[in-house]
Amino acid sequence: MSSKTLWMVRAGEAGWRFEEFERQGLVSIGWHEMGDLAGLVAREDFMRRVEAAYPEAKPTWYPSAAGQVYRFVREIKAGDGMLTYSPSERSYLVGEVLSAYEYAPKASPEQPNQRKVRWRGRVSRDSLSVATRNSLGSISTLFMVPPEAAAEIERMLSRAPAEPVEAVQAVGAQDQVDDLYKDLQGKAFEFIKDRVSQLDWEDMQELVAGLLRAMGYKTRVSPSGSDRGKDIVASPDGLGFEDPRIVVEVKHRTAAMGSQEIRSFLGGRHDNDKGLYVSTGGFSKDARYEAERARIPVTLMDIDDLVKSVLEHYERMDIDTQRLVPLRKLYWPA
Structure with missing residues (x-):
């Protein structure tokens, strides 16, 4: 047969x-x-x-x-x-x-x-x-x-x-299970990235703000329109008076951000500010170099970094943020 x-x-x-x-x-x-x-x-x-x-x-x-x-x-x-x-x-x-x-x-x-x-x-x-x-x-x-x-x-x-299964075979089978788990993780990660990519700009901004709240910060989200280089301000008090004050820019587009966009973002930042630049289209090599030599700490977050952070803090996110990217828990043998 x-x-x-x-x-x-x-x-x-x-x-x-x-x-x-x-x-x-x-x-x-x-x-x-x-x-x-x-x-x-x-x-x-x-x-x-x-x-x-x-x-x-x-x-x-x-x-x-x-x-x-x-x-x-x-x-x-x-x-x-x-x-x-x-x-x-x-x-x-x-x-x-x-x-x-x-x-x-x-x-x-x-x-x-x-x-x-x-x-x-x-x-x-x-x-x-x-x-x-x-x-x-x-x-x-x-x-x-x-x-x-x-x-x-x-x-x-x-x-x-x-x-009876020999010990060596059992070990080999466990290796296959582990490989299968990694494969499922990889596929799930890509599907979650697909879901995040489908968000509109305002929802993407709310997702980033919700992530920061899950990390213990209070946030102020800029209204639509001119934001003078910032979309979100996160701080312990929510007003930006207490350190650390994190200024966030969110770019939801397919094109990679270049060094000029990073310089524009850094302009006007206070000495004690921390910068977070989120770009679903990623960053050019020059943009990363610009961030490394900036006078204030700046973290560049592409879509992979964003999804990893969302998964890490998902259970602490508020329900409105979770609704933007609804996920199901999958149990797997330890």
């Missing part, structure tokens, strides 16, 4: 149909509101049927739903490999597709779209590599399993009962 296409079809939420799949020798999907799908051929046909069946759904959901139903009806072939999973048992059923698409509303009104399957055996999730486990973690109801993962599952299916 390693050379065959292997599909995953989930057995409903939390695997509630897993035993039924195993006992009846089948896999099935829902979307019962779409009716019999045997007469649909092209993806466009499935898209139109999805739109007609679910008029209240978000338009962004239609392509995904149509694609999954199309694959179940038209792309899966008799002889392909089939996989389904029981989260409670941490076990994958591995089988082979026996039939073409069947519409069976009498057998299951909620999941009438079926295919017959001959189950060949089970593979424990704990026996699989981290890379394969990760590839099987999609939230989609139906998807194609990557060839490398399919080959490993076939090897596990042909093997005797699970062998």
Whole structure:
């Protein structure tokens, strides 16, 4: 089976149909509101049927739903490999597709779209590599399993009962988990940067002010229009009388700031001022040199620095600031 296409079809939420799949020798999907799908051929046909069946759904959901139903009806072939999973048992059923698409509303009104399957055996999730486990973690109801993962599952299916994992292998698996965590962190960081980049100028200014408040300062934000080189003033008292007095300029644009912009920002600053220049477009080499030799301390903050600071102080931010960049907490094994 390693050379065959292997599909995953989930057995409903939390695997509630897993035993039924195993006992009846089948896999099935829902979307019962779409009716019999045997007469649909092209993806466009499935898209139109999805739109007609679910008029209240978000338009962004239609392509995904149509694609999954199309694959179940038209792309899966008799002889392909089939996989389904029981989260409670941490076990994958591995089988082979026996039939073409069947519409069976009498057998299951909620999941009438079926295919017959001959189950060949089970593979424990704990026996699989981290890379394969990760590839099987999609939230989609139906998807194609990557060839490398399919080959490993076939090897596990042909093997005797699970062998004990050697210490060296366990260490290697932990390294893979750590690499996966770093990869997720990197992707999350880039998506957060995307979200921050989409803010308008006024919201960007409020985000920076909220960050400073989370760091223990009180802020005054300049109104729209001419600000004489400052957008925010942050200080312990909020009035700028107590040190440190931080003067902030926020530039929300794609172009990098040059040395001239830094010189203009520094002009008129008091000797005891501290400067913070935020530029989502970054800074030129000359701009960084200009900041290094400034007569007052100046910190240049590009979008990477801004997002890192937001993440560091996010839980201390007020609710209005958090609403500008709403984030969800993700728990990961320590």
